[in-house]
Amino acid sequence: MAQFSKMPQIPRKDELLSKAFQRARKIKKIIDKHDRINSIREYEQNKISTVSTVISVTIDNILLKTPKIDTLDPFHKHMVELVIDADQFKKSLAALKWAARFNTGICHKYRRRLKGTPLKSLAPVRKECYGRVSSILKQVKKDFIFLEDSRNILKKLPNLKNLPTIVLAGYPNVGKSSLLKCLTGAEPQVQPYPFTTKKILLGYIDEKIQVIDTPGLLDRPLEQKNKIEMQAMLALKYRANLILYLIDPTETCGYCVEQQKSLYKDIRSSFEETQILLCETKYDLQPRKKTPKKSLTKDTPYFLSSKTNEGIDPLKKRLLRSIDWKTYSFKPISFKSPPGNK
Ligand SMILES: Nc1nc2c(ncn2[C@@H]2O[C@H](COP(=O)(O)OP(=O)(O)OP(=O)(O)O)[C@@H](O)[C@H]2O)c(=O)[nH]1
Ligand SMILES: [Mg+2]
Numbered sequence: 001m002a003q004f005s006k007m008p009q010i011p012r013k014d015e016l017l018s019k020a021f022q023r024a025r026k027i028k029k030i031i032d033k034h035d036r037i038n039s040i041r042e043y044e045q046n047k048i049s050t051v052s053t054v055i056s057v058t059i060d061n062i063l064l065k066t067p068k069i070d071t072l073d074p075f076h077k078h079m080v081e082l083v084i085d086a087d088q089f090k091k092s093l094a095a096l097k098w099a100a101r102f103n104t105g106i107c108h109k110y111r112r113r114l115k116g117t118p119l120k121s122l123a124p125v126r127k128e129c130y131g132r133v134s135s136i137l138k139q140v141k142k143d144f145i146f147l148e149d150s151r152n153i154l155k156k157l158p159n160l161k162n163l164p165t166i167v168l169a170g171y172p173n174v175g176k177s178s179l180l181k182c183l184t185g186a187e188p189q190v191q192p193y194p195f196t197t198k199k200i201l202l203g204y205i206d207e208k209i210q211v212i213d214t215p216g217l218l219d220r221p222l223e224q225k226n227k228i229e230m231q232a233m234l235a236l237k238y239r240a241n242l243i244l245y246l247i248d249p250t251e252t253c254g255y256c257v258e259q260q261k262s263l264y265k266d267i268r269s270s271f272e273e274t275q276i277l278l279c280e281t282k283y284d285l286q287p288r289k290k291t292p293k294k295s296l297t298k299d300t301p302y303f304l305s306s307k308t309n310e311g312i313d314p315l316k317k318r319l320l321r322s323i324d325w326k327t328y329s330f331k332p333i334s335f336k337s338p339p340g341n342k
Helices: 013-025 033-065 074-083 086-115 119-139 141-154 176-184 227-239 257-270 312-321
Strands: 165-170 201-205 209-213 242-247 275-280
Touching: 013 033, 013 119, 013 141, 033 086, 033 119, 074 086, 074 141, 074 227, 086 119, 086 141, 119 141, 165 176, 165 227, 165 257, 176 201, 176 209, 176 242, 176 312, 201 312, 242 257, 257 275
Parallel strands: 165 209, 165 242, 242 275
Antiparallel strands: 201 209
C-alpha cells in the first residue's frame, strides 16, 4: 500500500543501540592540556548527546513517516485492521514515542550531572547513563519487532489507482485469476486448487480500467468468513464500480452450481447498488450444441474461456465502451437476447 511504502525500516532495539553507541564512539577526544577536566567532561557530555540524538531522530522519523491508521480511507483502514492488529500497532507507536521522550529526558539529566562530577567518575557516570538508555529501549523491545513485522505485511498491500474499478468475485477455483490474466495481462498465480489467491491482486485494461482479483468466496454468512475472504468482501464493498461474478458451470472448481448460484444471490442482495455482470467460465470445457446455450440463472451471462480466449475481447470492448468518465464508473451494461458474446 503506497501509504506504508514510505514507512522506514524499524530497527531492532539492539541495532538502534549499537548504532547510537557507535556514533558516540566516533567522537574525537580532544584534550586541552590547560583544562583537562573540562575537556574530558565535554567529551563525555557529547557522547551522551549523540546517543540521545540518534535514538530520538530514528524514532521521530518512524513516527513521522508512519501513516495514521484512523485517517486512512475506509477501504485501506479496514484492510489494515484485517491484516494486522491495529490496536497493538497504535500502542507500539505510542510506546516508541514514550521511549524517545523518556530517553531524551534521562540523557539531559546525566549531562547536567556530569557538570559536578569529578574527573575519575566522568566515564562511569556516562556509562551509567548508557545503562539507563539501554533499559528504556529494552522495555519497548517487543514494540520494535511488532512494528517491523507489521510494516512488512502492510507494504505488500496493493496500491489501488483512482480508476473505474471492476472486482472479480466467485467461488474458489472458478477462474478469477485466469480471467484477470486474460483481461489485463497481469501475472497472478493460477493453480488447479482452491484458495490459490490469498490477497487481492490488480491488473489494468488499457490503463483505463482497474481490475481487482479477489480470493475465492464461500457461500456462508459474513461472520463465518475468514480473513482472506474478508479482503474480497472489502474490495467489493468499497472499491467495486462493477462486479464480474464468475460461475464455473463445469463444476471442475469443486463446487456445485447450486452453491455458486446461492453466493451470486447473496452478492446481489449485499451489493444492490453495484452493477453486477454474470460470467460463465471455462466455456471451452462445455459441450457445444447447435441451439443457443442456455443460461444457468435468469440473468444473461457472458460465456468466457481463459484457455481459448473466447468471449474475452467482446467483454473487454464492452467494458471500455461503458466507462462513464464523469463518475469514474460504468454506464449500465444491458444484455439483449440471444445470450452470448456478440
Ligand atoms: N479449461 C479451462 N480451465 C480454466 C479456465 N479458467 C481457469 N481454468 C483453470 O481452473 C483452475 C483455477 O483457476 P484460477 O484462475 O486459479 O481460479 P481462481 O478462481 O482464481 O481460484 P482461487 O484463487 O483459488 O479462488 C486452474 O487450473 C485453471 O487453469 C478456462 O477458461 N478453461
Ligand atoms: Mg485466484
